[in-house]
Amino acid sequence: MQANLVEGFDLKAFGALSARALHAEIEAIKVAKSDIYRYVADPKFTTVPTVGLLAKDYAAARRALIDMTKPGAYPAPGQPAGTTPTSQPHAGAKAFRDDYDAEQHTTSFSIVDSQGNAIAVTPTLGGLFGNNVVVGSTGLLLNNGIRLGSTSPYPSDVNYVGAGKVPILNNSPVVVMKDGKPAFVFGSPGGETIGQTEFQMLVNLIDFDLPVQQAIEAPRFVLTAKPNFYKPGAEITVEIENRVPAETIAALKAMGHTIRVLPGWGSLGHMQAIRIDPKTGTMMAGGDPRRTAYAMGVLKSRIADCGLRIADCGLRIAETDCGLRRRIADCGLPTRIAGCGSAIRNPQPAIRNSSTSSSRPRVASAGPRCRRTTVRPSPSSPCTSPESSIPSPPGPASCRPSARPVPMSGSPG
Helix, strand or coil: CHHHHHCCCCHHHHCCCCHHHHHHHHHHHHHHHHHHHHHCCCCCCCCCCHHHHHCHHHHHHHHCCCCCCCCCCCCCCCCCCCCCCCCCCCCCCCCCCCCCCCCCEECEEEEECCCCCEEEECCEEECCCCCCCECCCCCCECCCCCCECCEECCCCCCCECCCCCCCCCCCCCEEEEECCEEEEEEECCCHHHHHHHHHHHHHHHHCCCCCHHHHHHCCCEEEEEECCCCCCCCEEEEEEECCCCHHHHHHHHHHCCCEEEECCCCCCCCCEEEEECCCCCCEEEEECCCCCCEEEEECCCCCCCCCCEECCCCEEEEECCCCCEEEEECCCCCCEEEECCEEEECCCCCCCCCCCHHHCCEECCCCCCCCCCCCEEECCCCCCCCEEEECCCCCCHHHCCCCCCEEEEEECC
16 A cells, blocks of 8 residues: 555655655555554454555545645545445453554565575564463464554454454565566564565665665664554654664654654664566575574575585675686685585685785686686675675586575564
8 A cells, every 4th residue: 555655756756765755655654554454354354445445546545645745644544445344342342551562573584496486474473472372392382463553452443352353463574576477575573563664675676776785774764653553643753763864854853753763773674685687587685784684595406517515604606607606705614615627725714805825715627517717705704794696597508507596585583
C-alpha cells in the first residue's frame, strides 16, 4: 500500500533524504497503517479486502489525505472495495491496556540458489524467550505472537485476541519480481517497524536506484504511535537517525512533525538483501551494519575439470579466470590453493597491503589448461565484508564451475 501511495510523487526529483521525500514516505506509512490495522486479520474470522486495499484507484483516493506542506493526523481507515463488517468478540470481552512497548527478538535471512530460486525468511520469538515454552527436548521455543501489537487491545477490532485466531504478524520479508524473475530479495527484524524499513529499502532500490549495500546503509526513520496504530488520532512520533542531513531534520520539524533524533545508526531494523541483475544474472548481497549481519556466496560443488580446492576464509571469489580469479585478503592465516597445475602460497603469516616484493605471493607456473593468474591483496577482509559480488563465470565451458555460487544474506534480531 505504501508503495502505491508514493507513486503519485516524484521521489527521485525530490532527492534522497530530502525533507519532501521523507515527508511523503512518512505520510504514506500513516495512511497505509490505518487501513492495515483495521482490516488485516485471520481470514478464518474476517474477509480481508486485499484486492481493494491494493487497488490503484483506492490508493489515489487515500493519497488525497497527504498534504505535502504539513503532517496529517493519524487517519481513520478508508472503505476499500470488498470491505465486510468486522467480527465481534463475545459480549463482555475485556479491553486490554492499549499503551504498550513492542518487543523485538526476530531474525531474517534471504537466499537465492544457483537455479534462481529465491526465499526470504523472518522468524520471530516475539519476546526474548517467546512464551517461555520449549517444544519437547528440541530446544525450540514457541513465540508469544498473541502479544499486544500483534493483537488489538480493543474488543471491537477484528484482530482482538480470540480462541483459534491467528494474530497479525508483520514479519513479511519481500521478494520483488520483474518479468517473472526475482529482482530483489530482502527482509528485516524490527517488530512493528519491519514494514516501514522494508518500504524505505524498496524506495532506495527502485526510486533512487542505490546499490544494494548503500540502500541498506542509508539513514532511516520509523514511526511510533501512542497509544498504538489501532487507534485513529494516535500521537505519531518520527524516530530518525542523526545521519539524516541536519537541514532535512530541521525542515521536517518546521513542517510540524514530532521528531526524535537517534544517535548514529539508531538500530532501526536490520536489513539484509540480495539484488539480481536482470540481464547478466549477477547477484549482489548486502548486510546491515546496524547489528551483526553479513553477506556471502557459497560454491555448491567443486570447480568442474579444473580440480581447484579452496582453503581458508581469506579467499574471496570475485569472478573466473579459467575457473577463478583469485583475491586473497588479510585474514592473518596462510592460504594455499592447489589445482589446475598451479600452487599459490603466501610466504608470510598474512598477505599485507604493501608494494614490497616480500609481501607478494608466489605464483607457480600454471598447467596447460589454465592461464597464469596474478594474486593481489584485497584492501579488506571478506570475512567481515558486508557485501559480496558473485558474477556469472566467463571463459571456456570446461573451466566453468559445475554449479553457480549461492548468495546468502542474513541478520540476527
